[in-house]
Amino acid sequence: MKAPRGTQDVLPGRSAAWLRLEAITREVMTSFGYREIRTPIFEHTELFSRGVGEATDVVEKEMYTFEDRSGRSITLRPEGTAPVARAYIEHGMHLWPQPVKVFYIGPMFRYERPQAGRLRQHYQIGAEALGSADPALDAEVIVLPIEIFRRMGLRRFEVHLNSIGCPRCRPVYRERLLAYLRPRADQLCESCQRRLERSPLRVLDCKVPSCREVTQDAPNAVDSLCDQCRAHFDALRAHLDRLEVPHVLDFRLVRGFDYYTRTVFEVLSEDLGAQNAVAGGGRYDGLVETLGGKPTPGVGFASGMERALLAASEAGEPLEEPGWLDxxxxxxxxxxxxxxxxxxxxxxxxxxxxxxxxxxxxxxxxxxxxxxxxxxxxxxxxxxxxxxxxxxxxxxxxxxxxxxxxxxxxxxxxxxxxxxxxxxxxxxxxxxxxxxxxxx
Ligand SMILES: [Zn+2]
Ligand SMILES: [Zn+2]
CATH class of the missing domain: 3.40.50.800 (Anticodon-binding domain)
Structure with missing residues (x-):
């Protein structure tokens, strides 16, 4: 017998490094005022199709979805934000002191091709802060993973940052981007051509060289922001400057989920020479409302533990436990x-x-x-x-x-x-x- 494709056993010896990352995560999260939340590993499929978005890659082709014995459609959670937003609504957390700040550590499931080196069950750590639109909170959520990975031995971080606007200004940007892309559609790869009208922003982060060439001079979202979004973004950058977090504007950064508004970011570690994203996230001010709650701003990040451990080991941290007895x-x-x-x-x-x-x-x-x-x-x-x-x-x-x-x-x-x-x-x-x- 073998474990199913795309899964792995973490054996004793190796598990020590996992425990270390989890211990550091709990330590840092707690010191930032975040408390642990544990949501179920499976949810109603609708949570993700509505929350993450029907047209996203994850929902369209990567979810572990099945009918249970009563014929309900159940999905193994592919990400941690929608379940937290669901729990926020279900337990009336809008009545708690805001923002409600929580973190999670646990497995996520995506039906991906294992040959791409991706796991179908992989682990994430993440944090969500719901109930405040303060840009200082965006900065806090960006600093969180940096502090965790700094304690894991990583150095030299760079934050890639973008703002994709709000329901008022994003349609304006969308139109500007479409007006730029439509006449150049024949130079785009097949999948970009297919999703051009539906999700033109995704064309920006396509890795195909010809697509990158086409989008090199595409209009960027930050130039189309409304006054409020612009002020939010400027304030966030000022906070990051004060915290001495190096950050660059990356107009290609759009992230794959529908729920993102305004801030999107990735934290890259340069320890390996090549840049490696060790965390990503953003603001999702419309998510709680989409799921049936009151309008509630929110911001969060998530980080893949396997990749983080790999980065830590390449930065010189031992992955194998040196010994287990005194x-x-x-x-x-x-x-x-x-x-x-x-x-x-x-x-x-x-x-x-x-x-x-x-x-x-x-x-x-x-x-x-x-x-x-x-x-x-x-x-x-x-x-x-x-x-x-x-x-x-x-x-x-x-x-x-x-x-x-x-x-x-x-x-x-x-x-x-x-x-x-x-x-x-x-x-x-x-x-x-x-x-x-x-x-x-
Ligand atoms: Zn806006
Ligand atoms: Zn493409």
Whole structure:
């Protein structure tokens, strides 16, 4: 048996990097005043066809949609914003203090061609702030992923920014763009020709060289903004300047979903030489209303975790966990084993990562296993040296230095505390667990 196409297992060892990204995400989100929301993994199909847009690539050809046993059309969520907007309406969050700021971490599903290196189940982190149109909030949502990825080891960020206007000024831009594109339609690729009248803005982000050539001198959206949209965009740029976030205007940036209004952005990391988008998002002031709620502005971002981890690893962050134990309790003989199990649970209760052998290995093989698990210390509990338990000596070996000492059961806590404290847990490496505490 194999896992379905386009899915992957995250194995132990690798999962440590995922936990680290999740821990950093929770830490940063919380410090920005965002609280975690968990929405269902499946929703009514209508949520996405109405929210994301009937004519978008995602809804048209990439959704995992099926009928459940009662004949309802269900879709595995392809993105996180529409479900959050649905929850906002359903739970009357407009009565909460505004803006309501939430974040999520979880899987999204898209039926894509796996050979393109894309996963059908992939993970996203994202944030949404609903109920305020303040451009300072757009800036906050742009800074959020930068702060997360900075702590993941990425450097050198650049924000690509555009404003695609509001329902008042976007139709004006649309017409200007169409007037420019129509006479040049025969030079566009087939799919751009097909979607030209329906979604001319998407022609701008087509990657086909001939399309890029045609659109090189196309009118840009920012020049068609109404006064309010223009003021919003200028204020956002001023906020980013004050926050010293490098940003450039990118007229090709339109993002694929219907719900975007005004601000759209991508955060690129230049750590790899080539620029790599690690997050994207924008404002969606009409989404809540489209889904049946009161008019409510909103802004958010999302980021693919697989890609973020890849970027972090190429920036030098370890993807593989260096080790998973602090202490290995090795034993010899029946009496030693019983004593080892007693000690094991005491160490675990004290918050140490500790384990023993369950395969009847020789002492030598047990120590090899301790090494493999990255344990810093091995405690060797002997078989029958002495009947008085408190006086029975443990051999404690520091696996890094090879240093070895004999201590009584009473003395072991102090020794472990000393040895494990001198090599204090590297919180950058292992922030997903609480700092190792000395047994007491
Ligand atoms: Zn406008
Ligand atoms: Zn094209």
């Amino acid at each position: 202490v290995f309790v090795a034993s010899e003989g029946e009496g030693g084993r019983e004593e080892a199990l007693r000690l094991l649970y005491r160490l675990r209760r004290a918050g140490l990562r500790a384990d023993v052998d369950y395969q009847g290995r020789s002492l030598k093989a047990q120590l090899k296993l301790a090494d493999r698990a990255g344990a810093r210390v091995a405690v060797i509990v002997g078989g029958d040296q002495g009947k008085d338990e408190a006086a029975r000596p443990y051999v404690v070996r520091h696996l890094g230095t090879g240093q070895q000492e004999q201590v009584s059961a009473d003395g072991i806590d102090a020794l472990l505390a000393r040895w494990l404290a001198t090599e204090e847990t590297d919180s950058r490496r292992e922030p997903w667990r609480s700092r190792a505490t000395a047994p007491s």
